[in-house]
Amino acid sequence: MNKIIEKGELKYMQVAEGIEQLIHEDIFKIGDKLPSVRLLSNEQGISVGTAFQAYYHLEGKGLIESRPKSGYYVRYNTRRMPGVPATIVPFVKESEVSINEMVADVYNYITADDLINFSFACPDISLLPAARINKSVVHAIRSNKNHCLHYEHLQGNVELRKQIARLCFNWGAKLTGDDIMITSGCMEAMMMCLKAVTKAGDTVAIESPTYFGIFQAMESLGLKVVEIPCDPVTGMDLAAFEKAIKKFNIKAAVVVPSFNNPTGSCMPDANKKKLVELITKYQVPLIEDDIYGELYFGKNRPRTCKTFDKEGMVLYCSSLSKSLAPGYRIGWCIGGRFLNEIRHLKSIHNLSAPTITQVAIAHFLSIGRFDYHLKQLRKSLHVQCLRYIQAISEYFPESTCTSRPEGGFVLWLELDKKIDSYKLYKEALKHHISVAPGRIFSTHPDYSHCIRISYGKPFTPDIEHGLRVLGQLVKKMSR
Amino acid sequence: MNKIIEKGELKYMQVAEGIEQLIHEDIFKIGDKLPSVRLLSNEQGISVGTAFQAYYHLEGKGLIESRPKSGYYVRYNTRRMPGVPATIVPFVKESEVSINEMVADVYNYITADDLINFSFACPDISLLPAARINKSVVHAIRSNKNHCLHYEHLQGNVELRKQIARLCFNWGAKLTGDDIMITSGCMEAMMMCLKAVTKAGDTVAIESPTYFGIFQAMESLGLKVVEIPCDPVTGMDLAAFEKAIKKFNIKAAVVVPSFNNPTGSCMPDANKKKLVELITKYQVPLIEDDIYGELYFGKNRPRTCKTFDKEGMVLYCSSLSKSLAPGYRIGWCIGGRFLNEIRHLKSIHNLSAPTITQVAIAHFLSIGRFDYHLKQLRKSLHVQCLRYIQAISEYFPESTCTSRPEGGFVLWLELDKKIDSYKLYKEALKHHISVAPGRIFSTHPDYSHCIRISYGKPFTPDIEHGLRVLGQLVKKMSR
The missing domain is CATH 3.40.640.10 (Type I PLP-dependent aspartate aminotransferase-like (Major domain))
Structure with missing residues (x-):
């Protein structure tokens, strides 16, 4: 039984990957309607259930969306992702490390419930096998x-x-x-x-x-x-x-x-x-x-x-x-x-x-x-990573550069050079949002315009709201 | 109900304390037969049960013993306890602390099952409220x-x-x-x-x-x-x-x-x-x-x-x-x-x-x-402390001095000056007994002839055997 399910999983993944490739190559363009589930099933020689699974998977990744009574449409193209941050060559010298209050500040909220917390690189409890x-x-x-x-x-x-x-x-x-x-x-x-x-x-x-x-x-x-x-x-x-x-x-x-x-x-x-x-x-x-x-x-x-x-x-x-x-x-x-x-x-x-x-x-x-838990967790994190990046490209200024992690929990965002991310942190906190300001990741001020966003939490409307508000704050501050 | 038991406890304790005082003052001498339970009950105006409790308590402390078909006898007098260790004035100067391998050695056996372990100042699991x-x-x-x-x-x-x-x-x-x-x-x-x-x-x-x-x-x-x-x-x-x-x-x-x-x-x-x-x-x-x-x-x-x-x-x-x-x-x-x-x-x-x-x-x-657990634990430790001291005074050379703790877990023993307690530790280990050598409690060699004995474990025949063997080793080494 397990074996059959596993085989089925492989098939829908293969189909989904094929479609993703076509989207990436702009053969299916953003806004295009995708083949109906029945058509896909016939074309690929798969069951209707498997065809649904493939679309469901792509929807989870934020690449396509279903419109009621109409079908599936292309929503996003990974090629449209924001740019990648540049390598910053820090001024290399020996220096005494000076710890600042910022870290204590950010960490103080480790158990706070009322925050949309993008500052902890840690998995959401719902992703862990508590039982x-x-x-x-x-x-x-x-x-x-x-x-x-x-x-x-x-x-x-x-x-x-x-x-x-x-x-x-x-x-x-x-x-x-x-x-x-x-x-x-x-x-x-x-x-x-x-x-x-x-x-x-x-x-x-x-x-x-x-x-x-x-x-x-x-x-x-x-x-x-x-x-x-x-x-x-x-x-x-x-x-x-x-x-x-x-x-x-x-x-x-x-x-x-x-x-x-x-x-x-x-x-x-x-x-x-x-x-x-x-x-x-x-x-x-x-x-x-x-x-x-x-x-x-x-x-x-x-x-x-x-x-x-x-x-x-x-x-x-x-x-x-x-x-x-x-x-x-x-x-x-x-x-x-x-x-x-x-x-x-x-x-x-x-x-x-x-x-x-x-x-x-x-x-x-x-x-x-x-092993089983890790497989699930990796899948969830990958999907979350893509959804977060997509939201950032939607809500943040166009000049924003975002890392493309192939694993882990965190996105590294390079914002407009004018932005002091510690000020952004303070400002966001007023809206009950917490981010990690770039300044705390170096002894030098080279990363003062960067922030770190953890995508450990599933992409919910709350999270989307948080990223939207953050994006608005960034836009306001870069004027 | 609880209140009554508590009252009963107080009564047997009062009687026991009275008898302990008489033993201490040598009015009841070692080897003396004590009044029968019935007599004690009549004399003190207490129930037979309470009289039994009083004797049972003193027996637990090792002060009296019951002889089958004969009654209770004085076994021990706290005045006969070994001497107290002297204050040693260490050579007072500033010194670099030098950590030695001895501690690593002793600690290595922290989870060993096959040792009579006198070296850890820690309560026996049976004394803890596991459930x-x-x-x-x-x-x-x-x-x-x-x-x-x-x-x-x-x-x-x-x-x-x-x-x-x-x-x-x-x-x-x-x-x-x-x-x-x-x-x-x-x-x-x-x-x-x-x-x-x-x-x-x-x-x-x-x-x-x-x-x-x-x-x-x-x-x-x-x-x-x-x-x-x-x-x-x-x-x-x-x-x-x-x-x-x-x-x-x-x-x-x-x-x-x-x-x-x-x-x-x-x-x-x-x-x-x-x-x-x-x-x-x-x-x-x-x-x-x-x-x-x-x-x-x-x-x-x-x-x-x-x-x-x-x-x-x-x-x-x-x-x-x-x-x-x-x-x-x-x-x-x-x-x-x-x-x-x-x-x-x-x-x-x-x-x-x-x-x-x-x-x-x-x-x-x-x-x-x-609070309830602590009361029980204190009582057990006090009894264990006395039993250990008595065994030491029985099995160790007469010149041995022993501390008189009013709390805690450990006895500090001053042995014959000739004794190198680290050698004693090594020797005891061969007999599956572990003690803490005095040398590890100072940067100076002033305590090389001392050992620390934890009485965290209830006084069982095994423990008594361990102390007997230790005593023999000490006697052998002080020749």
């Missing part, structure tokens, strides 16, 4: 011999580490649970890794722009940063990185190579390989944040830098906060040759992660529901 | 509108903070949830507080001996320590502390004033008040670890330093790891004037604590079961 996870929680408290009351193993629950080793196999790693250290989310993993390979006063290379949490970590550890320019599609400029290594005494590098936050860029596998060769040659430990790696829209999961790491120089960090359960705070790192030091730091800091969350998630992963 | 907590977990996943999947508020779950403010009322604090910051256990609270008030290279005053986790925190933050001598009964020597403040440039102090780990000392309330006056006068922020404060054996809960803090100079840290659920990693701090900085540091490090554990524990606290 299944709850079952695993109940299983955990019933099956664990100490009722999950005892401290966990310092390195993390043994079964959970095994399950994570299995996940890592997806991107070509052959690991055992012993290679993995469980942490309270990905940021804790990053903090521990940074602490393990640097000391106060050291200089670390990072991408520009970069996730503000990484800046804050650096500042808190007394580190200096060198920002390396990044291509909005392929990520870190490796030539610029090598130059920086030669110029500065760089002690470590931090990258988010797959579906970067905030730009959405994805470093091609060949570049990842080259990056690992570089850091191995210069013996610069590389801290890799792969938190978005599983959320790809394409056919295959991108590799990781760790895939190409032969000498244990890559410290790989990830978590389930973006893909399964943000509030469970389950992260991990693969510390390579620095594992012992990382375990020591974690045990000093907060001993071990909570037991119940680890036992429950280990159970959830072991029953094999995660 | 009630599990009910609260189920309530949490059912009642939370996001199924506990969403990130929690950065400062911690609002209801949990309210409940903790209520707990703090027990020691005289008038707080609201806004004053409290939830952390992943007490050590994380301590780390955040230390980071908030010091920077690398600063000097911090600590007690001697002190919990090794505090040393490790210091080392990891690049801090220097000055160890202040402590009385085994009343805790930190305040005159020595003031002298140290004048001599060194002390930026903060860390104390465990109630039921200190490892010595078990409890600073009298008057000393706590004086300590707070001192640190306020010299403007030295005081980090107070009150993790054992609720586990008192006497009539009243000891005050905290925070009780006497008028200027927000005390950073109070605690958790539920010793009293309710070690594996839940629920800790908190009251940051006083440093709260904002602490919240910032926590959010950088791992965003927020997990949601499900916070929601569940908030529910458990709100239904009012915690």
Whole structure:
């Protein structure tokens, strides 16, 4: 039965992809009426149900629309998408990180209910398998011999580490649970890794722009940063990185190579390989944040830098906060040759992660529901991504450039240079809308006219309203 | 009904206390036969049941024993307890903390099943209300509108903070949830507080001996320590502390004033008040670890330093790891004037604590079961404490000195000066017994002949066997 459904899925997808291609090539133009469901069914030799499914899928992506009693019409052409943001070459020098109040401001609203929240890169709860996870929680408290009351193993629950080793196999790693250290989310993993390979006063290379949490970590550890320019599609400029290594005494590098936050860029596998060769040659430990790696829209999961790491120089960090359960705070790192030091730091800091969350998630992963959930989540996110981009191209000024993420959660928008996005943030807040201002993604003001929009929430009328209001504010401010 | 039982409890306790006093004063001598239950009942005007309860209680404390078909006999006299360890004045100078492998060694066995474990200061699972907590977990996943999947508020779950403010009322604090910051256990609270008030290279005053986790925190933050001598009964020597403040440039102090780990000392309330006056006068922020404060054996809960803090100079840290659920990693701090900085540091490090554990524990606290549980736990720990001391006085060499904790979990044993307790630790491990060697509680070798014994586990034949074997090893090594 399952097999048949799967086959059916493939067929409607094939048909939908064919139609999408025709729209993209302007053979079906915007406003054109599409063949009726019956005609499509006859032409393609598929059932009426499958033909409906194909149109339904394209409608979900916002490419076509149904008009009552008339049929399906082309609504949108991906070629009409807004331009892509330019690579901004930050003024490269060593600089003390200066954390600003903006981040605290934005984060303050993390649990607010009355906001249209575009500022958190995090999945909507409706996209997560709550019932299944709850079952695993109940299983955990019933099956664990100490009722999950005892401290966990310092390195993390043994079964959970095994399950994570299995996940890592997806991107070509052959690991055992012993290679993995469980942490309270990905940021804790990053903090521990940074602490393990640097000391106060050291200089670390990072991408520009970069996730503000990484800046804050650096500042808190007394580190200096060198920002390396990044291509909005392929990520870190490796030539610029090598130059920086030669110029500065760089002690470590931090990258988010797959579906970067905030730009959405994805470093091609060949570049990842080259990056690992570089850091191995210069013996610069590389801290890799792969938190978005599983959320790809394409056919295959991108590799990781760790895939190409032969000498244990890559410290790989990830978590389930973006893909399964943000509030469970389950992260991990693969510390390579620095594992012992990382375990020591974690045990000093907060001993071990909570037991119940680890036992429950280990159970959830072991029953094999995660793969299925991920498939659904990727599909939803891809659709949301396209719908958000379409709304932005509709409501924002024409000069607005938008990234084209192939995975992850976030859109990076380049607005008119005149716009101060922190002012925009403040203004939007008055309308109960929250966005992440570009200024918080760099130590330099280069991105002051950019904003980051998370498309973690399904595209509802509320969301559309939010984007419309935002667009109006941007238009007003760019006058 | 409840009221009657409570009255009954009081009566048997009164009778038991009377007999205990007579034993203590050597009126009933060791080996003496005690009055029969019937006689006791007649003499005291109590029911036979209550008389039984009184004897049963004294038997639980190890003071008397029943001999089959003969009656109750005096088994032990608290005056025959071993001596109390001396105050050791450590060689006071500033010193780089050097963390040793010993701690990693001891901690490695945190989840081992096949050990008689005297090295963890933590309650046996059988002493914890597992079924009630599990009910609260189920309530949490059912009642939370996001199924506990969403990130929690950065400062911690609002209801949990309210409940903790209520707990703090027990020691005289008038707080609201806004004053409290939830952390992943007490050590994380301590780390955040230390980071908030010091920077690398600063000097911090600590007690001697002190919990090794505090040393490790210091080392990891690049801090220097000055160890202040402590009385085994009343805790930190305040005159020595003031002298140290004048001599060194002390930026903060860390104390465990109630039921200190490892010595078990409890600073009298008057000393706590004086300590707070001192640190306020010299403007030295005081980090107070009150993790054992609720586990008192006497009539009243000891005050905290925070009780006497008028200027927000005390950073109070605690958790539920010793009293309710070690594996839940629920800790908190009251940051006083440093709260904002602490919240910032926590959010950088791992965003927020997990949601499900916070929601569940908030529910458990709100239904009012915690007070009842604590009463039971205190009683059990008190009995265990006495039984352990008695076994030690029986099986260890006569020269062994043992602390007399009035609360908490741990006994501090001073052995023959010849004994290297790390060697003893290694030797005991061969017999599947784990103790905490004294060397890990100081940067100096002053405590190399001491060990710390946790009495968190009920006194079973296994435990008695463990103490007997330990005693034999000590005897062998002191030859």
